[in-house]
Each structure stands twice: as C-alpha cells, then as structure tokens.
Amino acid sequence: MNNLLEHYKVLGVQVGAGMADVTSSYRQLCRTYHPDVSDDPGAEELMKRINIAYTVLREKLKREAAFRERQPYTRPTRRYTGQETRQQYTAEQTAEQAADVNASKEAHGVLQGYFEAINAFDYGRAYEYLSNYDKQYITRESFIEWRESVSRLYPMHEFRIAGGSSVAAVTWGDDKSFQARRFRVMVTEDDYADDAKHSGDIEKLVIYENGSWGVFLGYRGVGELTRSFDERFESKRRRDIAKRWEELYTGLHAEYNMLNINGMRRNVTRELYRQRRFGGSMTFAVISIKTSGNNGAGNDELLRSAAKTINNAMRETDVPAYAGDGVFAIMFVELRKKNAEDIISRLAVNIRKNAGSKLGARADIEYVHESFSGNGYADIDALNKLLKKFRKKL
Secondary structure (H helix, E strand, O other): OOOHHHHHHOOOOOOOOOHHHHHHHHHHHHHHHHHOOOOOOOOOHHHHHHHHHHHHHHHHHHHHHHOOOOOOOOOOOEEEEOOOOHHHHHHHHHHHHHHHHHHHHHHHHHHHHHHHHHHHOOHHHHHEEEOHHHHOOOHHHHHHHHHHHHHOOOOOOEEEEEEEEEEEEEEEOOOEEEEEEEEEEEEEEEEEEOOOEEEEEEEEEEEEEEOEEEOOOOOOOHHHHHHHHHHHHHHHHHHHHHHHHHHHHHHHHHOOEEEEEHHHHHHHHHHHHHHHOOOOEEEEEEEEEOOOOOOHHHHHHHHHHHHHHHHHHOOOOOEEEEOOOOOOEEEEEEEOOOHHHHHHHHHHHHOOOOOOOOOOOOOEEEEEEEOOOOOOOOOOOHHHHHHHHOOOOO
C-alpha cells in the first residue's frame, strides 16, 4: 500500500485524523480482526494490512508534530555599554547556561521521582511531587482515589521520560503565570488480547513556584475525573462479563457438560498462545466410541456415560469437548509424552467399565494422541490431524 489514502481507508479514519483517532481505530480493529479472536479465514492477511497502515500513519503524525515544534534559529544580539567588556558578557552568559542546566536537572529529578512512584503504585508518595498550585485544589485522598481509578481502567501502564526539557511559559485559568519545563513522556500499555504493546507520547509540565519545582496537573475537579473513570471501568467490566458469558453459552455442549467443537477451538487457541509465551507441555487426545451394535437410545445413554467419565477424570486445566458421532477431543495441559499413553489408556478402560452393559458386545473404543513439550510447540493443525482420522475438524 504505497498510497497514503489507502492507509486511512484501512483504519477507517478520515484523512488528516489525529493520533488519538488513529490509535483508537487501530485498537478496535485489533480486537475484532486479530487471528487469535477472529474466525475469519482472511483475518491474518487483513491484520497485516492494519499493522502496516497504523505504523505508516503513526510515523507520519510523529514527523509532523516534530516539525511543528521546531523553532526557527535566531542569532542573539546585544549592544555593549562603555563599561562592559566581552569577557564580562561571556561570564554572564556562562552563568546563565549553568543555571539553565541546573534548573533542567532539578525539574527532571522531580518528574522522574513522580513517575517512579506512579509505576510502583505508591500514589501517596507521588502526591508529594505535585506543585503547590495543584495541592491547593487536590487533597491526598482524592489524588490517590483518582490514580486508582485510572489504573483499574488502564492496567499495566509504564511511564518513562523520553525527551526534554524545553522552557515553557504557562498562564493558567486564573491568569497565574509559571516558569515551566516541558518534558516528553512515553506511556506504554500491554494489551494481552492481541499480545501487543501500545505506546504513545504525552507532554508533562514541571513548574517553578515559591523556590521549588513541582509536577503540574492543572486539575481542580479530580473528584469528577474519578467518577468518570469509575463509570467507564464499570461499563467495560459489564461488557467483558457479557462477552465471556456469550462465549461460554455458544461454545458449550450442555447435554454432555463439556465444550462443543467451536468452544474447543477458542480454548485451544488460548492455550497455544500460553504455551508459546511461557513454555510447558501439552497432549492432544481423541477418543472414538463406535456403537454400531446398539440402538439409538442406547447410544445416547452410552455417550452420556462416557462424557461423565471423561469429565470426572479431568483437572481444571484440561479441556474436553464433544465433536459429534461419538468422538471426544481432549487437551491435556502439562501432560508429557511418557505419561500420556498410560493415562489415556486407563481413561478408555474406565469408559468401558463405567458403561457396563450399555457398551454392547459389538461396540469398540479407539484413541489416538500426540504430545508436545520443550521447543516442539503444538498448533491447531496437530489436533486437526488427529481428528481427521475420525472425519472431524476444528
């Protein structure tokens, strides 16, 4: 996609949109089309186009912002008086530069301490770095409550000073003027839904007041901010709960108290992501119960007995599912190859034992399995390969 207009079109934003709109649209598209959460066969290719478009537009907006902030260079001029010599002027200039460097270091130290406390969730200590101006309107309790509201809605944030400092003159709402230093701060958020890191820049002011530097927030209504963040958090929590219940009901085979094949696909995808990220072992098993010698009612009773036996043998981390036609798929988490044959064969024996007369003389139980550990990562194709023997597929 060489045409810049195509990038805007892929992200679904208007031409000339700002960084906030581009980032918001990108995150929404990730939650919809990422291959880990989307069943669309073209999701992977579309996700590549979305990532390229976001990268191009983000770099474009950063270059434009840097260009706007660039100040034209003007050569300083000064007229010398009769008593003033070049040496005196040079000494004054050196002293001013030293003072400027010291001021920048002090301002940077205050901001560094503030964000170290924020990253450590020590909001009481962070409050001490606020400017005296902010402390007139913000109490310690309201500041702590506000920061806790932010962390609930946007967890796993990391703040890091990425650039600065430039001199700024700030005039706030009551026409009070401050000498200020402006810093660029990188904010990083981990998004486990698509295993990505979303980063963005913010500007932070440190103002000089009454002989000391302090972080400038400029918020008087922190109570209102707290209520706003809590309302958004509660709304997000309700949406997440509704989504999980929907996934549960659409992926559940209620008659056998286990997942159906669609629910199995989602759980296998999540577990494969966990294994690739943190390591571990895994075993896929497929058990087929052929009941050609039984009538229809007897078959149903037999399958319910088999499903009950399988469910009773599972741990909380294992995932069983019914694929239909007497075929059960099971994902054993942290089960190694040397133990798999013994455990799965005993499971087949227990199914036969618990079924008793329901199994029938001509009925048969077959099973296949495959284990993965170490660097041998599993994937959906490995489970489909086992299911294919019984004409099933995830």
